[in-house]
Amino acid sequence: MALPMNCVLQGTSRLPAFSTDGEYIIGGVFSIHYKELTKIHNYTTVPEPPTCTGSINSRELRFCRAMIFAIEEINNSTELLPGIRLGYQIHDSCASVPMSMHVALQLSNGQDPVFQTGNNCSKSGLVMGVIGESGSTPSISISRIFGPFNIPLVSHFATCACLSDKREYPTFFRTIPSDHYQANAMAKLVKHFGWSWIGAIHSDSDYGRNGMASFLEAAHREGICVEYIESFYRTDPYKIRIVADVIRRSTSVVVVAFTAAGDMKFLLEELNHNHPPPRQWIGSEGWVTDRQLMRFSFCAGAIGVAIQQSVIPGFGDFLLNLSPSKVAASSVLTEFWEDVFSCSWTKSSSKKKLCQGTEDLKKIKVPYTEMSTFRITNMVYKAVYAIAHAIHNAVCYKTNFTIHCKKQTKLDLIQTFTELKKVNFTRNGYHVSFDANGDPVAAYDVVNWQISDSGIIEPVNVGYYDASLPKGQEFHINRNLSWFDGGSQVPVSVCSKSCAPGTRKVLQKGKPICCYDCIPCAEGEISNMTDSLECIPCSKEFWPNAGNDECFPKQVEFLSFDDLLSVILAAFSVSGACMAIITTVVFFHYRTTPIVRANNSELSFLLLFSLTLCFLCSLTFIGAPSEWSCVLRHTAFGITFVLCISCVLGKTIVVLMAFKATLPGNNTMKWFGPPQQRLTVAGVTFIQVIICTIWLVVSPPFPMKNLHTYKEKIILECALGSAVGFWAVLGYIGLLAVFCFVLAALARKLPDNFNEAKLITFSMLIFCAVWITFIPAYVSSPGKYTVAVEIFAILSSSFGLMLCIFAPKCFIILYQPEKNTKKHLMNKY
Numbered sequence: 016m017a018l019p020m021n022c023v024l025q026g027t028s029r030l031p032a033f034s035t036d037g038e039y040i041i042g043g044v045f046s047i048h049y050k051e052l053t054k055i056h057n058y059t060t061v062p063e064p065p066t067c068t069g070s071i072n073s074r075e076l077r078f079c080r081a082m083i084f085a086i087e088e089i090n091n092s093t094e095l096l097p098g099i100r101l102g103y104q105i106h107d108s109c110a111s112v113p114m115s116m117h118v119a120l121q122l123s124n125g126q127d128p129v130f131q132t133g134n135n136c137s138k139s140g141l142v143m144g145v146i147g148e149s150g151s152t153p154s155i156s157i158s159r160i161f162g163p164f165n166i167p168l169v170s171h172f173a174t175c176a177c178l179s180d181k182r183e184y185p186t187f188f189r190t191i192p193s194d195h196y197q198a199n200a201m202a203k204l205v206k207h208f209g210w211s212w213i214g215a216i217h218s219d220s221d222y223g224r225n226g227m228a229s230f231l232e233a234a235h236r237e238g239i240c241v242e243y244i245e246s247f248y249r250t251d252p253y254k255i256r257i258v259a260d261v262i263r264r265s266t267s268v269v270v271v272a273f274t275a276a277g278d279m280k281f282l283l284e285e286l287n288h289n290h291p292p293p294r295q296w297i298g299s300e301g302w303v304t305d306r307q308l309m310r311f312s313f314c315a316g317a318i319g320v321a322i323q324q325s326v327i328p329g330f331g332d333f334l335l336n337l338s339p340s341k342v343a344a345s346s347v348l349t350e351f352w353e354d355v356f357s358c359s360w361t362k363s364s365s366k367k368k369l370c371q372g373t374e375d376l377k378k379i380k381v382p383y384t385e386m387s388t389f390r391i392t393n394m395v396y397k398a399v400y401a402i403a404h405a406i407h408n409a410v411c412y413k414t415n416f417t418i419h420c421k422k423q424t425k426l427d428l429i430q431t432f433t434e435l436k437k438v439n440f441t442r443n444g445y446h447v448s449f450d451a452n453g454d455p456v457a458a459y460d461v462v463n464w465q466i467s468d469s470g471i472i473e474p475v476n477v478g479y480y481d482a483s484l485p486k487g488q489e490f491h492i493n494r495n496l497s498w499f500d501g502g503s504q505v506p507v508s509v510c511s512k513s514c515a516p517g518t519r520k521v522l523q524k525g526k527p528i529c530c531y532d533c534i535p536c537a538e539g540e541i542s543n544m545t546d547s548l549e550c551i552p553c554s555k556e557f558w559p560n561a562g563n564d565e566c567f568p569k570q571v572e573f574l575s576f577d578d579l580l581s582v583i584l585a586a587f588s589v590s591g592a593c594m595a596i597i598t599t600v601v602f603f604h605y606r607t608t609p610i611v612r613a614n615n616s617e618l619s620f621l622l623l624f625s626l627t628l629c630f631l632c633s634l635t636f637i638g639a640p641s642e643w644s645c646v647l648r649h650t651a652f653g654i655t656f657v658l659c660i661s662c663v664l665g666k667t668i669v670v671l672m673a674f675k676a677t678l679p680g681n682n683t684m685k686w687f688g689p690p691q692q693r694l695t696v697a698g699v700t701f702i703q704v705i706i707c708t709i710w711l712v713v714s715p716p717f718p719m720k721n722l723h724t725y726k727e728k729i730i731l732e733c734a735l736g737s738a739v740g741f742w743a744v745l746g747y748i749g750l751l752a753v754f755c756f757v758l759a760a761l762a763r764k765l766p767d768n769f770n771e772a773k774l775i776t777f778s779m780l781i782f783c784a785v786w787i788t789f790i791p792a793y794v795s796s797p798g799k800y801t802v803a804v805e806i807f808a809i810l811s812s813s814f815g816l817m818l819c820i821f822a823p824k825c826f827i828i829l830y831q832p833e834k835n836t837k838k839h840l841m842n843k844y
Contacts, residue, residue, distance in 0.1 A: 027064045028121055029106065032347045033079060037090075037102025039406055039426065041399065042122040043082050044108050044115060044147030044157065045075045047347055049277060050250075051111035065117060067109035071351045073383035074276070074305065074391075075149060077334065078171065079105050079347075080383075081392045082146055084333045085399035095400075096407050099420050104142070107347070108153060110277055115153035119145075119160040143431045144169060144402035146395060150275055151175035151194075151222035158184040165428040167435050169401055171394035174300070175225045179452035186432055188453040190397040191300075191322060192482070194222070194273075196457030198229035200320045200480040201271060201297060203490045204461065206237040210269045211529045212510040213239060213297075216258055216282070217273040219246040226273040226299060240510060240529030242267040249281045256285055263291040268508035271297040276305040283311045293499045295506050303462055304390050306382050309472040316499035320459040320480060325393035325445060331386045339372030355379055388474070390460075397447050404447075405435035457482035461490075465497040513545050516564035520548055536563040539726060556720070558727045569722075573639050573731035574799040574806075581637045584806050591630035591813055598821050599623045605828050609837040618669070618692060622662035623821070628655040629813040633806045640718035645733035649716055650707040652809060653744035657703035659816065660751040660782075661696045667758045667775050668695070703747055710740030724797050732801065745786070752782050778819030785811045 032047055048067035056062050086101050106118040122142045144167040148154045154173035161168050162185050169188045170178075176195040178187050205213060215231070217223035223246060231241065242265055245258040259282065262270060272279060279302040296317035302308055303319030342348045343360065353359055356379075358370035376384050389396075409430045411420040439448040449455060461478035478492035498506055514520050514533035519542050523530045536542055536550035541559045543551075553559055553566035560567055574581050602619060605611050611619070632655055635648040669692065714737035721730035735741040756779035789808040796804045827834050 029064060029117065031104040032107045033083060033103065033105040033345065035086075035102050037086075037100045038422070039099070039143045040102045040104055040141050041082075041086065041402055042142045042145035042147075043079065043103060043105035044118050044122075044145060044153070045079050045105065046072060046110035046149050046153075046277075047075050047079065047107040048072065048109045051109040051114050065109070065111070065114050067107055067114070071347070071354055072110075072277075073351065073355075073381045074307070076347065076351055077383045077385075077392055078149065078395045080334055081327070081330065081389075081395040082399055084327075084330050085396045085403075088329075089400070089403045094418065095403055096411065096420060097418050099406075099410070099422060101403065101406075108148060110150070110153075112153050112156050115148055116156050116160060119157040123160060123164055123166060142166060143406055143426060143428065144435070146171065146398045146402070148173060150220065151178065151225070152220045154178065154187070155184070155221055158187040162186050165432045167402065167405070167428075167432050169398040169435070171398050172301075172391055173222070175221050176229050177221065177225050179454055181452060184453075188398075188401070188435060188449050190394040190401065190447065190455055191391070192457035192459070193452075193454050194226040194299075195229050196480075196482045197299060197320055197459065198226060198273075199233045199482070200457075200459050200461075200490065201230055201273075201299065202233035202237050202239065203480070204318065204320065205234065205239055205269065205271065205297060207490060207492065208505050210295075210506075210508040211239055212267045212508050213241055213269040213271050214262060214265050214267045215241050215244045215271045215273070216262070217244075217246050218275050218278040218301075219248040219251075219254075220275065220278075222275055222301065223273050223278070230271065230273060238529075240527035242510070242527075247278065247282065249278045252281075252285075255281055258282060259285045259291070262286065262294065263289070266510070268293070268506050269295045269297060272302070273299045274302055276302040276308065278302075279305075279308055283308060283314065286313070287311055295499045295508065300390075300459065303464075304388070304474055306380075306385055306474075309464060309474070312472070314499075315464055315466055315472055316497050316501070317464040318477075318496065319462055321462045321474070322390040322394060323458055323460050323479075324388045324390060324476060326443060327389050327393060327396055328443065330389065330392075330396075334386075335376045335384065337376060342372075351383070355381060355383075393445065397442065397445065400440070400442050401435060401438050401447055401449075402431070404438045404440055405431050408434040408437070461492065463496045466501075514542075514547065516541075516543050516545060516547070517559075517562045518542060518547070519550050520546055541566055555722050556729060570728040571731055572725075572728050572799055574637050574802045575639065576637055578799075580803055584803065584810065585634060585637060587810050587814075588630050588633045588806070591810060591817065592627050594817060595623050595627040595630060598817070598825060599627075601825055601828060602821075605835070608828065608835045609839075610824055610827055610835045617689060618662050618665050618696070619821075621696065622659060622666070622816075625655055625659040625662060626813055626817055629659055629809060633809045636802050636806050636809075640731050640733045642718060645716040645718050646711060648733065649735075649741065649744065650711065653707055653748065654700065654703050656748050656809075656812075657751060658696070658700045659813075660748060660755055661699035663775055663779070663816065663820070664699065664751060664755045664758070665692045665696055667755055668692075671758060671761065699751065703744065706740070706743050706747060710737055710744065713737055714740065716741075730797075730799065732799075749783075749786060752779060752786070755779050756783055774819050774823060778816045781815035781819065782812045785815065 049069040049072055052066045052068040054063060082103065082105060086103050089095050090100050104122065108115040108118055122145055125141060145161065146169055148157060148170060149172040151173045154168065154170050155175070155178065158168050158178065165186055167186050167188060169190065171190055173189055174191055174194040174197060176193045178184050178189065179193055215227060217227035227244070234241065243261055245261050247254045247258045290313050296314050298317055298319030300319065300321050303317065304321045308314070337348065342352050349360055352370060353367070356370060356374045357367055359367040360370045362369065406426065409426055410424050411418055436449060441447070447455070459480040460476045461480065462474040463477045464472045465475045467473045477494045477496050480490050482489055495503070510527065510530040511532070518533040518535050520531040521534050522528060523532060536559070539559065540550035540552045541563050543564050556569055557566035558569045559565070576585065599620060602611050602616065602623070606616055628651070632648065632651040635644055635651060638644065716733045716736045719732060719734040721732050724730050756776065759776040759779055785808050789804065792804045833839070
């Protein structure tokens with residue numbers, strides 16, 4: 016036969032810091048003291064119950080009082096749980112995870128040391144829900160204990176995103192947003208002010224580790240680089256000193272701190288021994304509204320996200336109106352009173368004065384008495400109301416506008432848990448509901464630590480972050496900020512300065528992406544934006560400006576009539592043509608004189624005509640190339656020059672044949688009379704016409720944009736079309752010139768007074784010299800100077816022929832008429 020099993024509470028129960036009876040009990044766990052008293056166990060006696068030490072955390076005490084205020088307000092309500100009285104048990108966890116777990120087990124077991132007899136020991140006591148804890152790590156531990164018993168835990172300050180996992184923490188709820196949203200808000204805050212190079216520190220706890228992990232992920236998405244990441248905990252002074260030294264030596268101006276207020280207090284105290292260079296602090300809601308930390312003046316200008324500011328009607332009076340009887344009835348309030356007023360309620364050997372009970376809390380400045388904002392305090396207030404609404408929905412119903420509640424109803428915890436998921440109400444203008452993960456809608460204030468007129472640091476709301484707003488509109492700054500240096504300009508915190516347009520970023524080896532060098536864009540490339548990752552090449556007909564930040568159309572270059580060089584060449588061209596025309600007029604006027612008739616006047620007039628065309632055809636090389644000008648300039652040049660050389664060739668042959676015909680029995684001249692001369696000129700010229708025609712039919716010259724000779728400008732020029740055709744034209748001219756030169760050289764010893772062979776020889780020598788030097792000059796001259804070289808060659812050779820052949824004759828005709836006689840011409844012969 017099985018013996019009956021008695022369920023007996025093991026260990027010693029801890030007395031709650033605050034408690035009162037009620038039909039339904041709501042538990043509370045707060046870190047009223049800063050730490051747990053460390054005890055050394057000798058393993059020979061039963062360990063003593065854990066106890067707290069250190070001073071009272073007046074901020075946490077205010078949270079406790081907010082819970083009490085909310086429960087008393089509910090007990091006096093006629094709309095929420097009318098006729099039912101709620102009780103509470105509020106425990107001090109001493110900011111210790113073991114103590115939090117001890118409290119959690121005690122709340123799970125019930126109020127009495129022996130709460131159940133019989134063989135069923137799994138049923139919990141009367142705690143319908145628990146408010147707490149103020150940190151993520153203890154909340155994780157408590158939630159793991161409460162989960163199997165379906166005891167809801169509603170936290171006011173545990174923000175770790177990990178607690179949203181319902182598989183791990185099924186009964187966890189919170190009235191404060193998850194760190195997932197806080198991390199996004201902080202990353203957007205950093206990005207908003209253009210800070211891309213930051214330092215990061217966090218508490219070595221679940222809150223700090225998970226919060227910083229979420230922040231780093233969000234920062235990476237925003238393109239923010241982190242110089243260092245350091246963690247620490249309040250109980251490790253050596254690590255705190257290391258973190259403080261890292262902050263002092265860092266190059267980043269901005270420090271993002273994802274820490275609990277208790278941890279931050281120890282770090283700032285360490286930094287206060289030897290102030291770091293000015294730093295812009297970015298704080299999480301865990302510490303950025305803690306007024307105890309605002310005494311550190313070097314943190315002035317800090318910015319952070321905070322729980323929204325709120326109002327709790329009547330709560331300020333409730334906090335400040337502590338009667339001596341209430342203080343004396345609570346050991347926690349007694350200790351708080353003695354700490355705040357530096358007095359003692361009992362006579363002792365200490366030098367403290369005796370407390371009178373007439374001390375006024377309104378005259379002191381501690382977080383407990385701070386009335387300007389209720390941020391986290393409101394989260395406690397809403398958490399109490401959330402549990403109360405869950406109980407109300409489970410035991411109350413409404414008929415004919417009257418609320419009825421079932422008294423003395425034994426409420427199963429699963430009912431409270433189920434109803435808590437569905438709560439949806441508004442209290443004092445603040446909405447309360449939970450999503451599927453037990454999280455509320457995320458909304459934050461952006462606060463800035465500003466120095467007031469009285470010289471103390473005050474948190475000032477400067478903006479907001481609302482995750483429920485459309486993307487891109489969640490974050491907003493609505494007033495001026497105060498910075499760490501007291502100035503109005505936003506501090507700069509970058510690893511490398513922004514690369515100006517015209518440069519591109521090149522990452523520094525072994526460093527984060529925010530550390531880079533600015534390299535000027537390569538030739539022909541631009542970047543038209545700041546911090547460009549690459550340069551963009553300009554299109555073929557564009558070229559960068561001096562700053563390499565904009566593409567402009569390339570300068571178009573050709574030998575225009577506006578160029579000085581063109582004006583000079585055109586002047587010589589027109590002058591040469593005029594000279595040829597004047598010479599023609601002179602020769603025509605003196606056509607009956609011996610010197611004109613003796614040198615084949617018909618060929619002379621044809622030569623002067625062709626020289627006039629040679630001078631004028633050079634003008635077709637000036638100006639913007641077009642289809643007609645490209646065709647005309649080369650063909651006109653080729654045909655007129657052949658016509659010119661053919662005339663000179665005819666004159667040379669006439670001279671040779673004339674002297675050979677004077678020999679006895681030689682009748683050569685009858686084979687080279689005027690008809691044959693005309694035929695020779697026409698035949699020689701016709702061959703060039705055929706060459707030009709074939710060139711124009713097969714592959715004619717055409718206008719083109721030369722983008723290769725110069726990178727920064729476009730050369731408008733005439734492409735040859737067929738290089739073979741071009742060089743065939745030049746080659747034919749050269750062949751005729753050489754042949755003419757040889758014949759003229761053969762006739763150079765004939766009588767000077769009768770023939771012009773020496774003049775033709777010299778003119779052909781100049782002609783050949785000009786065109787031999789033209790070839791390398793033409794090939795090597797860039798851009799418009801190629802055309803100028805061609806014009807120069809045409810004019811030089813034309814002037815050579817004109818001056819060598821006709822100038823001496825004109826001089827005799829005009830200035831030495833006595834020599835323009837047949838007798839004089841025949842004398843020497």
